[in-house]
Amino acid sequence: MANIHSINPLISIVLPVFNEEAGIQETIDVLERFVVARKERYELIFVDDGSRDHTIEILHAAMQKFPQIRIVEFSRNFGHQLAITAGVRYASGDAVVVMDADLQDPPSVIPSMIAKWQEGFAVVYGKRRHRDGETWFKTATAAAFYRLLRSMTNVDIPVDTGDFRLMDRKVVDILAQMDEPDPFVRGMVSWVGFKQTGVLYDRQERYAGSSKYPLRKMLGLAMNGITSFSKLPLVIGYWGAGLLGIISVLAVLTNLFLGTMTGTTWLIAMTGFVGALILLSLGILGTYVGRMFTASRQRPLYIVAQTEGFKQAIVKPKQNDYHLVQLRN
Known part of the structure; x- marks a missing residue:
């Protein structure tokens, strides 16, 4: 130099x-x-x-x-x-x-x-x-x-x-x-x-x-840092789906073996979990789309x-x- x-x-x-x-x-x-x-x-x-x-x-x-x-x-x-x-x-x-x-x-x-x-x-x-x-x-x-x-x-x-x-x-x-x-x-x-x-x-x-x-601005800065330099959050939905599948299989096997979990209880729990996972994935996707929209306005x-x-x-x-x-x- x-x-x-x-x-x-x-x-x-x-x-x-x-x-x-x-x-x-x-x-x-x-x-x-x-x-x-x-x-x-x-x-x-x-x-x-x-x-x-x-x-x-x-x-x-x-x-x-x-x-x-x-x-x-x-x-x-x-x-x-x-x-x-x-x-x-x-x-x-x-x-x-x-x-x-x-x-x-x-x-x-x-x-x-x-x-x-x-x-x-x-x-x-x-x-x-x-x-x-x-x-x-x-x-x-x-x-x-x-x-x-x-x-x-x-x-x-x-x-x-x-x-x-x-x-x-x-x-x-x-x-x-x-x-x-x-x-x-x-x-x-x-x-x-x-x-x-x-x-x-x-x-x-x-x-x-x-x-x-x-705290609000710190969280915003953190999100900017993550979405600027990593695509990893976009695949959280895939990981969550895989985790949900594993949990579902284990829960069914446990229910069959012990007979302690009713079908209604299982359905309610999984419905709430899936809903939270969907909202999380949509929020992350929305953050990336928002960044693209901001950049497109030039x-x-x-x-x-x-x-x-x-x-x-x-x-x-x-x-x-x-x-x-x-x-x-």
Whole structure:
């Protein structure tokens, strides 16, 4: 990779934000101190995902004092994963770091990522060793999901990781060509391939505010991940049918041998089981059909209301999308 030998590389840090007024100033201050102390050049791209508080005003005020800040403002809330997608597309860096704006992913990990990148790795992801300030339920369900997803797909998606990662320019350029309306970014990065490695870190407690990923959104993200990278759920109906057949045979044999189960009881139980299996299969099938329907509409992935801090506009028409304006230094 030619860019890893650059004496003074440009590192883009992409931060999706949504209603972060309680802690965004602290994030800006921490990042400013970090950038000033580093030898690399930096740009900080804040993607405002339709905030309804004073987040955008705080960002505008900070940009007047801190010229490395860039702002991409969505016309409404399009979602965390699309905010990451937009930020990556607007980034100009030789490498791009994606991190949340709540300081749970500490900037102090970035130098370790850069060191691995300069060794030749195209992707360096943060692997959580410990998660402060999160409930046992969220920690347990996240761990279970990543292991389930990894077992269901042939894409090597690292466990115990989020979107906090550094990506080489060539990986970023490939991601920019992927127009998935319901993206699962960490899975897409793994799918791209190239040399990837992780760095261990302790995830910190949120500085301020509340999580923007309640259980409903976490379940939606999990479903996006599974249906984006695995066809296995589509065959659950077949497995269920086979299991039902085995249970039916065993139950009949047991009934004949012991005489303890009446035909009516057996019929009611199997009817309920078959009904649940049918509904599950239809729900899974509907999820995949819904994804195809969303993609077939060919709408823009997001709408940018305005940008600030970028110097040069480059219009790059993309397949299956309207013209997206990418602004680069």
